[in-house]
Amino acid sequence: MTERAATEQDVRAVAARSREAAAELAPLGRAAKDAALHAMADALVAATDAVLAANAKDVANGRDTGIGESLIDRLALDADRVAAMAQGLRDVAALPDPVGEVLRGYTQPNGLQIRQLRVPFGVVAIIYEARPNVTVDAAGLALKSGNAALLRGSGSAYESNSVLVDVLAAAAEKAGLPRDSVLLVPGTDRASVGHLLKARGLVDLIIPRGGAGLINYVVQNATVPVIETGVGNVHVYVDAAADLEVAERIVVNSKTSRVSVCNSAETLLVHAAIADEFLPRITGALQSAGVVLHGDDAFAALDGVLPATDEDWEREYLSLDMAARVVADVDEAIAHIRRWSSGHTEAIVTRDLDVAQRFVARVDSAAVMVNASTRFTDGGEFGFGAEIGISTQKMHARGPMGLAELTSTKWVVTGAGHTR
The missing domain is CATH 3.40.309.10 (Aldehyde Dehydrogenase; Chain A, domain 2)
Known part of the structure; x- marks a missing residue:
């Protein structure tokens, strides 16, 4: 596989597009998001042959470069796995929408009404190794929770991920959502990951999924907030x-x-x-x-x-x-x-x-x-639908991360001309 380089300007330009899309996704109601998820699932099934053709190139490249059989297992797709990814999108559509949930609400003695609501993070970047099913899972969970998905898969899955993102983005656009709701970070070289880690102000959250080396690199080098995931001893x-x-x-x-x-x-x-x-x-x-x-x-x-x-x-x-x-x-x-x-x-x-x-x-x-x-220990087994990862840190999210873990909160205070 020929490595594809991306400059800092390339990466930041794509992140800026994600940020514009996130602003449009945040206020959407459940019906619009669920309709898009079903459209994406249908489009994925319809594109099975194209997805498998791209994946075959990745698997062949992986064997040529000598990656281990455990990674080949994570990388390889077949028609059943594509169908399972599509069903995962439908399963996410069936889940309750976390956005707008009132976590706390009360009225102060002075009459001020105070509520704490779930809201999207904005741009959620996921950096992951091998598994192209993560591309679909991440896109679906991000969209349902009102976030734009900025995806950086490994170079070993580049062909698969490129086709998957094209299919999902086109389906989202056809359903009335921004095409940039799902974007692939340009480049397959390590430098492109480094540029993404420094895109503070454009990217709101980074979630690494993979081995200890990847996770440690992200945690140690990111200026964007990170949720640490995954190494399982x-x-x-x-x-x-x-x-x-x-x-x-x-x-x-x-x-x-x-x-x-x-x-x-x-x-x-x-x-x-x-x-x-x-x-x-x-x-x-x-x-x-x-x-x-x-x-x-x-x-x-x-x-x-x-x-x-x-x-x-x-x-x-x-x-x-x-x-x-x-x-x-x-x-x-x-x-x-x-x-x-x-x-x-x-x-x-x-x-x-x-x-x-x-x-x-x-x-x-x-x-x-x-x-x-x-x-x-799995989001599906816990009833979350597809998971974005399993957090091993202790702040905000811990364990399998589903829709609720892809939200932050905001306080809404309603008064009647109150002054302090």
């Missing part, structure tokens, strides 16, 4: 009071359901009291599913288990690999998680309510699962 702790059949099912699903996503489990912790019985059982089950375990001494004593190092405890594998260790009790499990977790998702499997409550209270991550797979 996710843990499952199997307690002494666990139902071992349930535990096996949850661990295997958390690890193997889809390994290339951020809610896939990367580390297994097992209470020492059940280690003799559970370790051979879960090791066999995971190995039968193709998982390579990297374990402490207790796990490494079993056939086929590799010895673990600190690099394994801190690693987001995104592959059929998993770190594993035995812990003395729930407190040691919590200590391990607090030391190594990225703050994304942790799970406990137990029938002891007190232990579960202790785990939930002391584990400081965006999502905590009790007797459920880590794979449920």
Whole structure:
């Protein structure tokens, strides 16, 4: 793939177009936005062949340049995935419109009426790797929440994203919305990302989605406000009071359901009291599913288990690999998680309510699962429709981010000639 350069002027010019579109989107009612979302979904299905042709070029380029199979899995589209993206737009249209929701409202003793309302951010830029479905999800969520979407996908998905944005923008325009409601940031070189990060005053919010390298680069270099997302060093702790059949099912699903996503489990912790019985059982089950375990001494004593190092405890594998260790009790499990977790998702499997409550209270991550797979940390599973990402920071939005997380607030004060 030939890298496409973009100057600061190029990037700022597109951001300025997004800002103009955002001003037109902000006051729109639900009916106009929902009609546009349905039009975009229909247009996407109609353009399936063009989307898949462009995507085939990206996949071929990716294989030629040697990107890993986990990224190929995120990059590749087929007719079912295109149909699922279109359905995601329809699902977002069916959700309540967050804009205009009154979060607080009251009347002061002097008669002033005070309300706090949800309002769009304005221009929301999303920087993401590989996955072209994010292009559609982000555009749909941004539009429904009254924002303009400024999209910077990776160079590996450039052909796919170019076609997708053209299809979505044309459909939005046909439905009566600004064509610039959805725009692609020009350029595939790293410099274009740097220009976007400095577009303060034109861009209101940046959301990075991808690996640790991308997220750290954005957080460390942006002058535009950033919501940090996504790196998932996710843990499952199997307690002494666990139902071992349930535990096996949850661990295997958390690890193997889809390994290339951020809610896939990367580390297994097992209470020492059940280690003799559970370790051979879960090791066999995971190995039968193709998982390579990297374990402490207790796990490494079993056939086929590799010895673990600190690099394994801190690693987001995104592959059929998993770190594993035995812990003395729930407190040691919590200590391990607090030391190594990225703050994304942790799970406990137990029938002891007190232990579960202790785990939930002391584990400081965006999502905590009790007797459920880590794979449920997802906007769709939470009922949000398509998600914009999973926030691992603590300000404004945390965990799966849907429509409400793409809004800010404003105060509206109504008086009757009041003066102070």
